[in-house]
Amino acid sequence: MIELAKLSAHFGDATALRDADLVIRQGDRLGIVGESGSGKTMLALCLMGMAPDSARLTGRLSIDGRDMASASERDWQQLRSRKVAMVFQEPMSALNPLRRVGDTVMEPMLLHEGLSRSAARARTLSLFEEVGIPDPEHRLRQFPHEMSGGQRQRVLIALALACNPALLIADEPTTALDANVALRITDLLQRLARERNMALVFISHDLAAVARATQDIVVMYGGDMVERGPTAKVLSAPQHPYTKGLLGARPDPAMAGRDANGKRRRLPTIPGSVPPLHGLPKGCRFSGRCPVELPQCALRRPAFTQTEASRGAACHLLSEGRHD
Amino acid sequence: MTDAPLLQVRDLTRRYKLPRQSLLRRAPVLTALEGGAFTLNAGETLGVVGESGSGKSTLARLIMAFERPDEGQVLFRGRDLHSLPAQDLRALRRGFQMVFQDPFGSLNPRRIIGWSIAEPLRASGEGTAIAQRVAEALEQVGLHPAEASKYPHEFSGGQRQRIAIARAIITRPALLVADEAVSALDVSVQAQILNLLMDLQDDLGLGLVFISHDLAVVASICDRVMVLQHGKKLESGPAADVLRSPEHPYTKTLLKAAGARP
């Protein structure tokens, strides 16, 4: 349904997204995980045709067979909200504070599908119920500031679903929310994807949320897709050194307390920090920080090695048959 | 002479008056924190866990004496911070410092970081050997002394947090309050900063009050944990215990959200 083939986003000499390959089918629930500078945000923007003007895109991005990599803004406007919709991170700034939330949600219906006001209102009411907003009749007429953070996020989700898109992209949907609200929103997104047989792309740095909401996962670093596979497998038995480092660096409640010498246990870390866009290594992006680096890692880009059906990582160690 | 504990908080309560809803009725009052109490000794870490509205930020501000409590006391080395005359309080401030959440907002963008790091020294009147102390502080947090002449925007989020920590330790304080100090950082950077805090604690014997909404983070660095909700303490105890067998359902929710690993 949506296919990316060697999609790259270039800013002059620097590459923010390098050769992204992805296939998203109806009903897939995919998580995209990465830290700052991983390219996950750029990927999300490309899926909506909202990459910055200064970015030069190469490669193929096709939605339902139609190549959109070089499509015009008008072409994208036809797809947005109807085929591809996005839920943003900051509920307060994504909603116009001067408009009632009902009006905001109804707008794409009136615009894209030419519904009458009463039909749009009816659909909005049912959407509000679907996303779990209590007392929808009353809430329709409220302004964003009259609602809590969790409710605003639900409104954003309703807005994204307004025209029944085939793909929903959620970009860090839980970051600005409290823990139990975040849990509920994550579960909501998962339920919606299943009930509507809608594809869900869940982009987050919150591994716990991604673990709950997705079936498959892609790990990104420095613009590259370094590992992918079923979520449960990747998170429990990572194959790429970066994924291992990332998962290892997570604080573990089981580590609470001191060791035999009375010292606190240190967290395993990935040494160094992500290089700036212009300073990324030419070969494997993770070289220079990798604990099991080979000499060729800095020079040659590792090819993607498939280790099982629909699972694999881009690492020289794997391609040369050396597992550790 | 008995050593007073580093920090003692008793019965701490803070209320805020909200804007009036009508002329006739009295203005509603929000109790941000009620009955807050704990003791912290040198070298110990206390984790304060709560979400927005739990009162954890209020607690931080009261400990740092930025605000006055309505009831209760904050005793730093046995002295009640809120009943001291302004001059004495200022002199004591070198003994306790704070690290903030936002690495982008905690440094003056118009000053080189060397200037910002040295600010606590200037305030306490220690004019001598500032450059050297700044260099020392930078090395302690893992940065090169030559970076002192750069501006904040030239650094990444993790590095800025290190700079903020350098500023907080330059007066060799005995107590550090970290208010969501790693919440805005990537996971791998977060781990580095947490390790740094633990190293500094071991080297300098610091007492640390670590405030966060993430129970997992708190558990990895704290000896004891205190869970706050709506301004009240729900439960507290040694970190390992609270995490293995949380009593309150809210604590269980926090644990689940933090993605406790199998």
Place this chain on the structure above:
Amino acid sequence: MRRLPANFLLGALLVSLVVGIAALSLVWTPHDPQTMSISTKFAPPSAIHWLGTDQLGRDVVAQLMAAARNSMTVALVAVLLGGSVGVALGLLASALGGWIEDGVMRLADLGFAFPALLFAIMLAAVFGPSLTNAVLAISFINIPIFARVTRASANQIWTRDYVTAARAAGRGRFAISRDHILPNIAAAIIVQATIEFAVAILAEAALSYLGLGAQPPASSWGRMLSEAQTLMYLAPQLAIYPGLCIVTAVLGFGLLGDGLRDITDPRLVRAR
């Protein structure tokens, strides 16, 4: 490679023109602006008198240049004076808060309520019309404007973490205002000052038009306009030239201030 906005560039061009001519007039004018020559009154533009002469035979270009100098001086002094007092009050109000802040802002409201022109007329009535009184009147009007802008911007900076860190370090409010607040609101103040410069030029022209500003024989655009008014059917061009100068100066500074605002504000947002 910076791409500066068009309004900034145009404004800078016009301002350089006006300020340049004003500065030039300190050392050179084609003729002495005050030399009268009744025999050559109302002369059309020529090689000797580039824009001709006025009703008293004085060279128009020389007068315009001398007037530019007066206008710039008045605006500069008024904005600096009013700005300094206003900024100081704003910083004070923001730093001290409470009833002091309320009190200062109410005083500012009072200042706003006072019509500038009436104040100038009042000063002139009491102390006699003069350039100095015009400067004082315009300065006075600027105080509440700068106080408001300063207080609003400063209040935002007080909430920043690095200011809280400075308080944690034990620094006093004066030191914080000087080292943290002021440098971070400088951009907003400079933008306001540029715009007030434009306003001050217009104000000076208005006061001179009424005869309350620069007194003869000193030159002023406003007074040239007033004199030209009675001669409108004889020599309409004498009204056009000073009018054009006023428009150019005010437009230039206005655009410059606008451009400065565009440069300073969105950059801060985009830099993130």
